[in-house]
Amino acid sequence: MKNEADVVVIGGGINGCxxxxxxxxxxxxxxxxxxxxxxxxxxxxxxxxxxxxxATKENAMLAKKSVxxxxxxxxELGYDIGLRQGGYLIAIHDEEGMxxxxxxxxxxxxxxLPVRIIGEDEIKEIAxxxxxxxxxxxxxxxxxxxxxxxPFKTTxxxxxxxxxxxxxxxxxxxxxxxxxxxxxxxxxxxxxxxIKTKYVVNAAGAWSREIGKMVGxxxxxxxxxxxxxxxxxxxxxxxxxxxxxxxxxYFSQQDEGQILGGIPSPEEKVGYHTEPTFSxxxxxxxxxxxxxxxxxxxxxxxxxxxxxxxxxxxLPILGxxxxxxxxxxxxxxxxxFMIAPMTARLLAQLICGEKIDMDISRLNMDRFKGEIxxxxxxxx
Amino acid sequence: xxxxxxxxxxxxxDIVKAIDEYGCETLAELKQLLRLGMGHCQGRTCLILAxxxxxxxxxxxxxxxxxxxxxxxxxxDIGLIGGENEE
Ligand SMILES: Cc1cc2nc3c(=O)[nH]c(=O)nc-3n(C[C@H](O)[C@H](O)[C@H](O)COP(=O)(O)OP(=O)(O)OC[C@H]3O[C@@H](n4cnc5c(N)ncnc54)[C@H](O)[C@@H]3O)c2cc1C
Ligand code: FES
Numbered sequence: 416m417k418n419e420a421d422v423v424v425i426g427g428g429i430n431g432c433x434x435x436x437x438x439x440x441x442x443x444x445x446x447x448x449x450x451x452x453x454x455x456x457x458x459x460x461x462x463x464x465x466x467x468x469x470a471t472k473e474n475a476m477l478a479k480k481s482v483x484x485x486x487x488x489x490x491e492l493g494y495d496i497g498l499r500q501g502g503y504l505i506a507i508h509d510e511e512g513m514x515x516x517x518x519x520x521x522x523x524x525x526x527x528l529p530v531r532i533i534g535e536d537e538i539k540e541i542a543x544x545x546x547x548x549x550x551x552x553x554x555x556x557x558x559x560x561x562x563x564x565x566p567f568k569t570t571x572x573x574x575x576x577x578x579x580x581x582x583x584x585x586x587x588x589x590x591x592x593x594x595x596x597x598x599x600x601x602x603x604x605x606x607x608x609x610i611k612t613k614y615v616v617n618a619a620g621a622w623s624r625e626i627g628k629m630v631g632x633x634x635x636x637x638x639x640x641x642x643x644x645x646x647x648x649x650x651x652x653x654x655x656x657x658x659x660x661x662x663x664x665y666f667s668q669q670d671e672g673q674i675l676g677g678i679p680s681p682e683e684k685v686g687y688h689t690e691p692t693f694s695x696x697x698x699x700x701x702x703x704x705x706x707x708x709x710x711x712x713x714x715x716x717x718x719x720x721x722x723x724x725x726x727x728x729x730l731p732i733l734g735x736x737x738x739x740x741x742x743x744x745x746x747x748x749x750x751x752f753m754i755a756p757m758t759a760r761l762l763a764q765l766i767c768g769e770k771i772d773m774d775i776s777r778l779n780m781d782r783f784k785g786e787i788x789x790x791x792x793x794x795x
Numbered sequence: 796x797x798x799x800x801x802x803x804x805x806x807x808x809d810i811v812k813a814i815d816e817y818g819c820e821t822l823a824e825l826k827q828l829l830r831l832g833m834g835h836c837q838g839r840t841c842l843i844l845a846x847x848x849x850x851x852x853x854x855x856x857x858x859x860x861x862x863x864x865x866x867x868x869x870x871x872d873i874g875l876i877g878g879e880n881e882e
Binding site: 452453454455459567568571575586646647671696697700701702703704710711712713714715716717 | 817818820821823824827828830833835837870871872873874875876877878
């Protein structure tokens with residue numbers, strides 16, 4: 416194990432691996448430390464949906480720029496990431512929802528997204544298995560360039576490309592402490608040795624707040640257990656992700672044909688709880704049967720849990736902190752996969768002192784001292 | 796070519812490649828990368844075969860290479876659990 420690096424990245428999820436790649440591309444000497452294996456955290460348990468239809472401009476822009484990167488990523492990294500752009504169909508249930516949808520669509524179109532509002536007939540055209548009646552939907556918004564990528568393939572693609580550029584990735588290596596002197600990052604202490612460095616990127620997902628404590632930062636992030644399930648594989652029936660902010664449900668058909676989805680579980684808990692619940696399965700099956708009645712005879716193969724790393728405004732925490740060299744990259748709630756490509760690029764630009772493509776200063780941790788603008792368009 | 800996982804059509808070569816090229820050391824990583832054991836039988840036949848390959852390539856013991864199971868262990872119908880399929 417090397418004992419010195421320009422930047423130590425904590426966490427081998429999509430964000431840690433993407434940042435490692437962007438930094439290695441810029442000639443930096445990088446070490447990624449991961450307590451378990453790549454994609455062990457939320458990344459390996461997520462829906463990996465890619466949505467640009469957000470209510471806040473920050474999220475919509477981050478997602479849009481990320482889609483532009485995703486579109487060329489298999490080629491750039493030299494490994495297939497399993498990108499599929501089948502769109503996101505977001506149910507609108509009532510007049511109130513329609514008002515919010517119109518506002519969102521206006522903002523989204525103003526930044527160049529091809530989003531539109533569609534009626535019940537078009538819902539059935541796009542995804543014939545859907546029942547607008549069962550969904551209690553009067554309309555939907557649809558953005559055809561939204562989609563999905565394989566979370567494992569994408570993470571490994573970034574990691575392998577970073578390695579080829581000289582980055583070191585240490586699995587089964589846990590960060591135990593971080594030494595700070597005179598307000599500056601000096602050293603990362605792991606169970607396998609110490610690494611001298613000036614920069615640490617905190618991309619430890621739901622465990623980021625524990626890493627924050629190591630440098631004396633109190634972070635507002637909360638780990639929230641989320642559940643997901645997958646069915647047996649079926650012949651291809653629809654290409655889009657279906658979601659509803661009101662019901663909190665999301666589901667799509669994966670490349671291999673299985674239906675993967677989630678919904679907030681009735682027993683949702685804050686804290687590091689990993690046990691799956693039957694009440695989730697029951698609730699999910701019930702709602703899925705309403706949204707797509709023909710799925711009632713389909714078997715569920717697996718269910719599992721993962722953590723959302725939730726901030727008070729459901730926006731990520733990105734950038735510098737009061738500790739020199741300690742860079743935040745966490746608090747992604749339920750959407751840290753889809754914005755990772757752009758987030759990684761911006762943070763790499765920040766660390767390398769380059770001109771930054773997009774102003775992310777509002778996503779700094781300092782914002783929690785003042786008034787909070789919350790992202791309302793969240794599911795799962 | 797020897798097939799290890801029939802449900803997901805994964806050969807011994809695929810597994811060896813994942814170990815050599817991607818540095819996989821655990822069944823969890825093989826599951827993620829190849830969909831090993833993710834098929835209808837939930838890995839009942841293939842995981843032990845894959846564990847043997849891992850043991851041979853990494854020098855770990857079979858006991859160290861333990862699978863993780865995600866319920867339900869037996870596939871169940873959505874309509875049955877959702878409560879709208881009572882007959
Ligand atoms: C059920 C579910 C569905 C989701 N669906 C979507 C979706 O459709 N689209 C989307 O964009 N997002 C989705 N998300 C959110 C998304 O998964 C996360 O935001 C994203 O994967 C976060 O990636 P990350 O790399 O920041 O963190 P993680 O993937 O959580 O990685 C953090 C890593 O840090 C490691 N680590 C922690 N502590 C230490 C330590 N002390 N030392 C070393 N390593 C450490 C962990 O082992 C872990 O591997 C979903 C999440 C869940 C749970
Ligand atoms: S043989 Fe591998 S999942 Fe069935």
